[in-house]
Amino acid sequence: MKRVGILYHPKITAAGALAEELAGFLPSLNAAVWLCSAWDEEGARAQLEGTELILSVGGDGTILRAARSVAPQSIPIVGINLGRLGFMTELSAEEARDRLPALLAGEGWVDERAMLQAELAGKQPFQALNDVVLGRGAISRVIYVETTIDGTPLTTYKADGVILATATGSTGYSLAAGGPILYPQSREILLNPISSHLTFANAVVLPPTAIVELKVRTDHQAMLSIDGQIDLALKSGDTVRVSLSPHVARFLRVQPLNFFYSILMERLVPK
Known part of the structure; x- marks a missing residue:
């Protein structure tokens, strides 16, 4: 019997309803099921033992x-x-019930995506699938970010912030900030300043082995953001160390191997 976890968005009524529907359906496929709000990350981790598949x-x-x-x-x-x-x-929600039996039977392929790890003194390391952003706080003034790569100084950005993104995150905030799109399975790290003022303004693609240190200098608040969902206040002098995570995200796919390119324009360019 497979053990399947269902993580759902707690503020989308239809997500909770579909999660409950799938929880009632999956035992007919010889699967044991648990449910949890996706916003309760600690609660989800407590139920992971023995889990073979997660439905998001x-x-x-x-x-x-x-x-x-x-x-x-x-x-x-x-x-x-x-x-x-x-x-x-x-x-889609409409496809889920029809496609899940085949996925539970072993069909599909696994798409592995790189993640980032961010370290801040006094905190447990954070994992990010999209990006790690060191940016200004509520006050609309630039911050200074001393940036070092593998122990070698690169530059001090005078900007709204700096984005470090994975290939997955290259189609998110970094893209909006003028960064390039990396192919999905790339393990390179994208370094991209946000609204840089009179300093180096181009994105840089770094190797998977790179260790990036970002030291903030400011007389007002700065913020560290993990995937745009976990925010921590920073003070002047704080240093964030970012590297490729030892963990990866694994997605079970039924779409063709080259699906990314076929949906790129469809999803990102307004009709």
């Missing part, structure tokens, strides 16, 4: 939470879209 019911934000929750175990995730963009999700 919501949108791309729900997948980000699911990926962080299961990161140490690298349990495959199937995204069921009830959000807006659904760039990372695999199935």
Whole structure:
């Protein structure tokens, strides 16, 4: 019997309803099921033992939470879209019931995505599927970010902030900030300043082995953001160390291997 976890968006009524429907349906496929709000990452981690598949019911934000929750175990995730963009999700709500029997029977392929690890003194390391952002706080003034790569100073950005993104995150905030799109299975790290002023303004693609240190200098508040979902206040002098995570996110796919390119324009360019 397979053990399946269902993580759902707690503020989308339809997500909770579909999660309950799937929880009632999956035992007929010889699967044991548990449910949890995707926003309760600690609660989800407590139920992971023995879990072989995670269903993420919501949108791309729900997948980000699911990926962080299961990161140490690298349990495959199937995204069921009830959000807006659904760039990372695999199935529509209408497809879920029909396609899940085949997935539980072993069909599909696993899409592995790199993650980032961010370290801040006094805190446990954070895992990010999309990006780690060191940016200004509520006050609309630039911050200074001393940036070092593998112990070698690169530059001090005078900017709204700095984004470090994975290939998955290259189609998110970094793209909006003028960064390039990396192919999905790339393990490179994207370094991209936000609204840089009179300093180096171009994105840089770093190797998977790179260790990046960002030291903030400011006389007002700065923030560290993990996937745009976990925010921590920073003070002047704080240093964030970012590297490739030892963990990966694994997505169970039924789409063709080259699906990314076929949906790129469809999902990102307004009609």
